[in-house]
Every structure is written in C-alpha cells, then in structure tokens.
Amino acid sequence: QVQLVESGGGLVQAGGSLRLSCAASGSIFRLYAMGWFRQTPGKQRELVAQITSGGDTNYADSVKGRFTISGDIAKNTVHLQMNSLKPEDTAVYYCNARSTYTSLWGQGTQVTVSS
Numbered sequence: 001q002v003q004l005v006e007s008g009g010g011l012v013q014a015g016g017s018l019r020l021s022c023a024a025s026g027s028i029f030r031l032y033a034m035g036w037f038r039q040t041p042g043k044q045r046e047l048v049a050q051i052t053s054g055g056d057t058n059y060a061d062s063v064k065g066r067f068t069i070s071g072d073i074a075k076n077t078v079h080l081q082m083n084s085l086k087p088e089d090t091a092v093y094y095c096n097a098r099s100t101y102t103s104l105w106g107q108g109t110q111v112t113v114s115s
Contacts, residue, residue, distance in 0.1 A: 002026040002104060004095045009109030016113070017083045022095030022106055024076035030100040034071055034078040038091035038111075045094065049080060063089075085113045 008020040020036065035050030035058075049069035050058045057069055066085075071078030078095065090113050095106035 002028055004097055004104055004106035006093070006095045006106040006109045009093060009111045011112045011114065012085055014085060014087055014113055014115050016085050017081070018085065018111060019082070020080040020093055020095075020109060020111075022078045022097075024097060024104075026076075028076055028097055028099050028102075028104070031073055031076060031097055032100065033098045034073060034076070035096050035098075036069065036078070036080045037094045037096055038089075039094065039108075040091045048093070050096075051078060082111070085111075087113045087115045089113050 003025045004022055006022045012018050033050055033052045036048040037045045038048050039045040048060050048063055049067055051069045051071050053073040066083050068081045092108040093111050094108045097104045
C-alpha cells in the first residue's frame with residue numbers, strides 16, 4: 001500500500017522558517033491534488049494549502065503571504081515553505097494526497113513555534 005512520508009517539522013522561534021516535504025512511496029493512480037492540513041488538540045483538522053495537477057494553489061487565509069506550496073503531482077511530491085512563522089502555527093501537519101479513488105494521509109509531523 002502506498003504511504004506518504006513527511007519530513008521537515010521541528011521547533012523554531014517566531015519569525016523563523018521551516019520547510020515540510022512529502023513524498024509518496026509509490027505511484028498513485030489518477031492523483032489530482034496534494035496538500036497540507038494541520039491539527040491542534042481539540043480542534044478539527046484544517047486545510048493549510050493545496051496544489052492541483054494543473055498547478056492551481058489554494059491557501060488558508062491565515063497563511064496567505066507567508067506559506068508557499070510547491071510540488072510535482074506527477075512525481076507524487078509536495079513541499080510547504082513556511083516563513084514568518086507564528087506561535088499560532090504550532091500544530092501537527094499532515095500531508096494529504098487525493099485521487100479519483102482515495103484520499104491518503106501521512107503520519108503527521110510536529111511543528112512548534114516558540115514566542
């Protein structure tokens with residue numbers, strides 16, 4: 001079974017930067033979008049950013065102008081460059097891959113922003 005492998009989380013001071021990466025362990029048939037979600041305790045998982053096979057991107061209002069998503073859907077890889085990080089960006093970040101048939105999730109990577 002194809003898995004999504006994430007990397008790049010960690011601890012950073014407010015105003016700093018981190019880069020998250022995600023790659024699928026195999027090919028995903030009819031993959032049309034990849035993205036990043038995040039979740040904090042007691043809250044629902046929320047979309048951070050998404051990129052489609054056509055190159056269209058979508059961002060949560062809270063990260064616009066600070067985060068940039070990039071990737072190669074054909075190669076099943078996606079990255080999230082996070083700049084000007086704020087303490088409220090602290091969360092577990094999950095990679096997501098959506099195809100016509102399924103939605104896959106990574107195991108999550110912790111991002112902690114200290115004030």
